[in-house]
Each structure stands twice: as C-alpha cells, then as structure tokens.
Amino acid sequence: MLLQIENLHTRIEEKEILKGVNLGIERGEIHALMGPNGSGKSTLANVLLGHPSYTVASGRILFEGQDILEADPEDRARLGMFLAFQYPVEVPGVTVGKFLKRSVEILRDGEGPLNVNKFIEELRAAMDTMGMDRSFINRYLNEGFSGGEKKRMEILQMLLFQPKLAILDETDSGLDIDALRIVAQGVNRLRGDQFSALIITHYQRILDYIKPDKVHIMIYGRIVLSGGADLVGELESRGYDWIREEVRL
C-alpha cells in the first residue's frame, strides 16, 4: 500500500473537520475523491502534506508503510508526495525558473547536482506539454497568473517532480475545456505503476479524461461510500442527496 489513512480526525482551531477518514491507495492507482462543498476534501489534502494550521487529533497516515504524522511538509515532499493546490499563492520576486530549479534539485536529491542546461531543456518540454509560453520561466511565481495559468503551473510542477503520489485539489475548477484536457493529459502522462493520484473534485467532468480506478464520496468529514468508476455516473444523474439520506439512515 502506498498511502494508508486510518481513522483520521482533525481539527482547525476548535472545529472538528475530519471525523474518522479511512482510505487506502495502492501503487499505480488513481482515486477520485468527490463530495459537496465543506465536506472536508481540501482539509484532507492539506493534512496529507502537513499544513501547520490543522491539528491531527487521532488516527494515522502511513506513506510506504511509514507513519508521517510527525513529518514536516518538506519531508513529506521529499518522500514523494505532491499537492496541486486549489489556490496556489503568489510569491513575488521569485521567478518560476529559480523556484523550479531549486525544488527539482531538492526533490531529486541523490541524482547529484542539477545540470542546468538539461534542466532547462526538460522544463521547456514540460511547458510545451502544458501549453505554457516559455516566457513564464522569467515571471514571478503565480503573480498575475490567471486562474487557468496557476493550475497549469501546478501540473507543470507535478510533471517535473514526478511524485509517487499526487493530490490534485480541485485542479479542474474554473478551467475551460481546453485547459481541462491539458491538465488531464499531464496526469495521464505520468500514469503508470510508479505513480498514484488522488483527484479531488466536485464534478465528474475531469473524470471523463482521467478514468479513476476507485471513487470515494466524502460527506461531513467521512468517506461514506466507495466504489468503481461507475459511481461517477450515478452521482452525475442522482446528485449527492440520496447519499446524504442514506448516511443519515
């Protein structure tokens, strides 16, 4: 098992948000996590990478069998976890090129010092895949980027870092159909037995392009229903209400 979440309870300030989440992702699997607003999906994404604002009250998160609850966000990244943010922050004065070079250097530790020319070549190829103009290399990170450009920037990073597990937090929201297709293409490019993903979304739209192995429904801080890709179609036609009712029962 690549990722194993066991009975996870978390709080932000005094409010309990995750109320006992259980989830397992095997190597090479792509899972979708769906659910209405406020159900705790983004909280789970942030907690997985160790956001300091969230307190884990109980439960465990195992990555490759190792309990990572005490690990800092940077250590989790170095283990091979990646989060594509729902709202990537702007970092003024730090160019995309400088930031990516440094991150790749750290995350590929062990491969020796980064060959700059090779890196730029690789970066340009990845930008072409993501349909990003090369002038982005010299722009300040996310500053003045449109919503769609920010999302592409996240997936570009995923392509370069080649994580073992990518968590995509509503990467599809606010994207037009072309951008969505490009984002999906990025994920599909990495798909294979060394890459797993947890795709968090409201809508089935992105799942038309990335076919998930498993689908989970989260409501009120719990995963209430899990199933195969066919669950997506059912949600599409019936909405979340029937699940809510079932959960109450």
Add this chain to the structure above:
Amino acid sequence: MSEAVTVEIGEYKYGFAFPDRSVFKTRKGLDEEIVRTISRMKNEPEWMLQYRLRGLEAFRRKPMPNWGADLSEINFDEIYYYAKPTEDRKGRWEELPEEIRKTYDRIGIPEAERKFLAGVGAQYDSEIVYHNIRSDLERKGVVFCAPEDALRDHPELVRKYFGTVIPFNDNKFAALNTAVWSGGSFIYVPKGVRVEIPLQAYFRINLESFGQFERTLIIADEGSFVHYIEGCTAPIYSRNSLHSAVVEILALKGARVRYTTIQNWSNNVYNLVTKRAVAYEEAVVEWVDGNIGSKRTMKYPAVYLLGQKAHGEVLSIAFAGKGQEQDTGGKIVHAASDTSSVITSKSISKDGGIASYRGLIKVYPQLTGIKSHVVCDALLLDPQSKTNTYPYMEIESEDVSMEHEARVSRISEEQLFYLRSRGLSESEASLMIVNGFLDPLVKQLPLEYAVELNRLIELEMEGSVG
C-alpha cells in the same frame, strides 16, 4: 493558530576584536582640549581648527533630535573620540601590523581590491591605515586619498568645498563630526574622466565605547563619473559605540556619482550619519543605501537638484532584526526646473525589529517640469516586528508630477506552506520570500554588491527552525 515565522538571526560574522594597541588615544569624553589635540595631531591649518571649534560650539548648543530612533542611551561622556591605530598610512597590506591586516583579510578587503576595485581606503578606528589607487587613474588626475592628505596636498579644493554641502551646524551629529572628524575619503574626478571601476572605503571600529567620525568629500567635475562604495563592521561589545559620518558630494554639470553603502555595524553601534549631495545641470546622483547592522540608524541621504535636468535617486534597503531600529529613507530637494527624482525603499523587520521610512520631497516655487516617484515597501516577518512610513512632501510649484506608493506585506503561512510542500525547509522558504521581496531592487545593484547583499541577508536569516 497561525504561528510566527521562526527564523533565528544568524551569527554576526564580524564581531571579533583585537586588543587596544592604539599608538595614541584621547581620554574619554569631549571638550575643547580634545578638539585641539586632534587638530594638532593632524598638523592642520588654523582655519580647520577654527572650523572644528565652531562645530563643537554648535554640537553643545543643538538639541538631540526629538523624532526618529530612540537615542536616549547615548552617553557622550563615555565615548573615546579619537584613537590613532598606527604611526602612518601604508600603501601595501603587508606593511600593516599583523592584527590590523588579519582584520581586513577576514572581512575580505584585499581580495575584493584585487578582484573588482580601482582603489581602496581602509580606516581602523580614527585613521585611514591603508590607501591605494590604481596608477592609471592617478595619471588621469583622479585624486582618492584621506581627507587629511587632501588638506595638505590639495588645500585649495578642500577649502573651497569642505562644509559647503552640509554646514557645520546642520544638525547635532553633523556638528559633532565637524568638531572631531578624522579619516574618511577625499575624491576629485577631473572633467570628463570616467572611473569605470568602483573605489571603495572600508570602515572598521575595533575599540570599545568608541566614536568614529569619518568625513568624506567627493567632487565630480563636469562630465565625469565615479562609483564609490563604503562598507563597515565592528566588534560586538556590551557598551555602545557611535558612528557619525558626514558625506558631502558635489556633482558638477553633467557629472554622475553613484554612492553605495553596505552598513553592517554590530548591534551596539549607534549609526547617525548625514549624507547630502548637490547636483548641478544635467548631473545625476544615486545613493544606494543598504542598512543591515547597527543598534540604531538614522540616515536619510539627500540630493539637492540645483541645475536644470538634474536627476537624483535613492535606493534604500533596511533590515531590522532583534533590538534594531532602522530609521532611514531619503530626501530630494527640487530647486531647478525639469529635474526628476526616484526614491525606492524596501525594508524587512523581524524578531521585534523596527524599520521606518522617513522621506522628504521638496519642490521650490515657480518651477516647471518636475517629476518625482516614491515607492516604499515593507515586509514584516512576524507579528512582533514593526514598520512605519513617514513621507513628507512640500510642493510649492504647480507643474509637478508626483507619485507615491507604499505597501506593507507579511510573509504568509500559505506562502511558507506552499514552498515547503515543494521540498524547501522553512528557513530556506523564508529566505526565498525575502530575496524575492528585494529582487526588483537588488537587480539594480552592481553584481558584486548584489552578491554581497544577498550573502548578508542570508546570514541574517540563517538559523535553526524552532
């Protein structure tokens, strides 16, 4: 819930000291006898002694500033005002006493001289102990020497310009400097001569409870260019020291002068400096003023634009850490038509440090075509730290284009989390954000100084994460 950024201040790398081996030192405190002694030690002409005494009188009369940084702990009676470290100045590093040579080696001055400087003056306590200028510049008539030597070798130039940009009674600390000045630089660049490689002076305090009062006078004759760089450090002592320099610049018609400061005093030094330039027709003066160290700094480099189409620029970078107060900024006086100015200020406060921008743009009456642009950006690294902005404007003409922008930002937890989720440690992430904040300004620095500044900021930011 949100936690403060916990980056500890880096260790100050220049806090070492050597024993007092001064060949002469005045007793503690200041009176007329001390001023006369300093003047006698320097074999000065009578007019300079009289000028010093007027400075002393003004110093006694003038009140302490009732604004700016907190100076209440300065005790003028507990300071040594003059200490002569060696019998004479040397032109070769090897000739200096071992400890003094070691000091400059550790700071890296001889190496910098070999790599990218056209001339160096090195001051140790009260005197310039080493001075050298490339011979090709000397042949072109460029003068770069200690002001005491200029008084002897170029008396007419010194007498003509000394104290004309900053009068002896300008403010309490300029008056003090006038009374007890010692060391500094004198530069004269002849008409049309361009000194393409920078000249540098380095100021080192070694003694405890010491006052350093260097005096710099730069005269750039018509159409000339010079870039002068100064750096400074001191040992860490529990008692306070005082540094009060006076820097006067004259940029004659069409001349350009760039003056770069990387101030890195230890945190027991009061740094109270008066810097002012006059720019004549089509002249350009640029102050690049980096304040990283000291306990308190009050410094507002000024440009008086006296001739048409003159341009003045101040780039101010301040870093206020624990126990530090950086009260810095710039002052531009538009006294002629078609003059323009830019003030850019960037400050960073952390661990309870206070960084204040204080600036003045003044436009005289009946002028046309005046342009001025002021930008102040402050970055706060934690909730304990503070920043203030005091922009003053006195505009007495109509045809003035004046822009002012001020911004305060904080390192956000979201920025840190983002960068950490990409593998950067918390301290590296903070440093990246700080460097990013400074980037637009650092880009404008000469390469060597951009590197030096980045290195200093890195040292200040260095440390373990709590």
